[in-house]
Amino acid sequence: MKIAILGVGTVGTSVINILKKNRHMIAARAGEHIEPVIGVVKDLKKPRECDIELTDDIDSVIDRDDIDVYVELMGGIEEPYEIISKILDKKKAVVTANKALLAYHRYALQEKAGDTSFGYEASVGGGIPIIKALREGLSANKIEKIVGILNGTSNYILTNMMQSGIKFEEALKQAQDLGYAEADPTFDIEGYDAAHKLLILASIAYGVHGNPEDILIKGIEKISSEDIFFAKEFDYEIKLLAIAKKTDNKAELRVHPALVSKEKMISKVDGVMNAISIYGDALGESMYYGAGAGGDATASSVIADLVDIARENKNPMLGYKELSEIQKIELLPTSSIRTKYYLRVKVEDKVGVLAKITNLMSDNKLSIDTFLQKPRNKNENHTTLFFITHTSLEADVKRVMSLLEKEDFVDGRPFMIRIED
Ligand SMILES: NC(=O)c1ccc[n+]([C@@H]2O[C@H](COP(=O)([O-])OP(=O)(O)OC[C@H]3O[C@@H](n4cnc5c(N)ncnc54)[C@H](OP(=O)(O)O)[C@@H]3O)[C@@H](O)[C@H]2O)c1
Structure with missing residues (x-):
């Protein structure tokens, strides 16, 4: 199976290197070799830590007939949407790790994809196979609630504030020095990244539509030492939670810092790690924990999607073959x-x-x-x-x-x- 890697940055590089390192084992599992044959980048002069032919001419790659799967790892929203739309028009399979794209265009992409494979395991929880767990493993359950720590940067900052007693600004600076936070951390600390991921999970759980602007999103930037003092006094942790639940036949979606009882498993998730607790009516609570970001962890999920495509596994993109019933669920006003x-x-x-x-x-x-x-x-x-x-x-x-x-x-x-x- 020949693949094109659109974007050879942190994740793209890891995908190429892991496909090479674990080539035979992946082929044994997939039933064929998965070959990255071309990578697309913006700047051809940048040094790369992987071995692949590169081009900056994306159209020439989309026009190729020998590519079986396109892996979008560029980031952005409208540009990858246009590119992926063209690829799906050609009935070629797509894999992406792009949660921002899916937060806005998941239903349009589902429609364009039709029977063509569209993998996005890496878009939520990095290396945690949460899409598979929710869409396939829990398909018997009515989902009562999802509670997730979906942003490692915020979780690292809050953990540090709780454990070292330092202020938000200092914890952010430390996260930046260690490479856990971007120079512009807005997206992570103000809750938008977690909100994008929550919308994806909520679509699978409830079939709910909606954009980030439609849900409650609050960040961690106003958490003070006094809040930390109170949390410690009353045995709480403070976590940036992404919550989806069904209330009165409406879907309640929100991202905000929360005081979480120390008895809850999710309160014990520290540092850059991610975790998602899902409450199903048959299973009860199940929790999924692991690395929510990083090149290799994210590549692990991207490659799992590629193996699925090679095996010709067919799963409806957002988990429903028939949408009529669940489409009635609306968002609860904040x-x-x-x-x-x-x-x-x-x-x-x-x-x-x-x-x-x-x-x-x-x-x-x-x-x-x-x-x-x-x-x-x-x-x-x-x-x-x-x-x-x-x-x-x-x-x-x-x-x-x-x-x-x-x-x-x-x-x-x-x-x-x-x-x-
Ligand atoms: N990094 C993570 O831990 C992580 C985790 C989960 C999901 N994701 C998602 O994965 C995607 C990729 O993330 P990343 O961290 O790998 O990003 P990145 O390191 O910034 O890499 C982006 C790559 O895309 C290329 N690119 C961007 N715009 C392009 C364009 N218009 N035409 C051609 N190439 C273009 C860049 O080219 P140049 O190298 O020439 O600049 C670069 O190679 C994003 O959607 C991100 O949200 C990332």
Whole structure:
């Protein structure tokens, strides 16, 4: 089977090298040799750590008749969409690791692909075979909930903040120095990367449509040392979670930092690792853990897709042969989310403030489960109050936060973290 590698960067290089290193074993499993015959790059002068003929003329590669599978590892959204569309028009199989592309165009690509193979195992969880697990292994189950740590960069930063007690900025700098975070880390720390992956999983679980703009996405950049103090005090970890669940026949999708009970398996996932817990009605919880990024780990998934194609395994791209029933599921509006909330409010330390806050909360349907006041530093006339609510409506919590912000005894903006326990 002849393949073209569109993009010979971190992942493309690993795909080529692993196909060479494990050539005979992969051929034995696939039933034929998988041969990367041409690679496409932007800059032909850049040194490469793999041995393959290269070109910067992508059209000439798409026009070739001898290529069986195109592996898209360039990144981007609209450009790879155009390129892959042309390839699918020629009925040639495609494999991609590109979650951003799929977050926007997965249904259009599914339609264009029809019976042509389209692999995207590497787009979620890097080397973790989560697409196969969800689409094939769990096909008997109604999926009740998916809870994932889908971004290694954010998880590394949060783990470091919790374990070393350092501030966000310092933890980010360390992640950048170690190569775990990009020079521009926005995409990872603000939750967009995890959201792209969540949309892909939610399509398989629920057949739900929607773009990143349609779901709740919050990042970790506002997590403070005070939040870490509270989490430690009450036996929580703080994790950037991607959550999909079915609520009242609607799909609730959200990405945000969450206080996670230390009893949950997912709270123990530290550093750059990824993990996804899936709750099925037949199986219960099952959890998938591993390297969510890195050239070789991601290439492991890309090659698994290539082996599937060589074996002529036919799986419907997003997991459904018949879409009529599940297409009825819509996204739950973010204001209708119900969960428990942690609120941090900095206030003037004077008599009557606490009563005013608790009254304001109860007037707006928030009931308090736990309360803590941080010991005040000498010479300061402000103190920080922490509240945990019972299960509440997101809209009510938002209203309370904006009302509190207007009070003259409140300093700055109150801050909220959702709780997953
Ligand atoms: N890296 C990971 O750990 C990881 C994990 C999971 C998924 N992914 C996904 O895998 C894909 C590739 O990631 P990567 O880290 O390997 O990226 P990368 O290191 O930046 O490599 C991208 C490659 O694509 C080439 N390229 C980009 N635009 C092109 C164009 N218009 N025409 C021709 N070639 C072009 C680049 O050429 P030059 O080399 O000449 O610049 C480079 O070889 C992305 O979609 C990413 O989200 C990556």
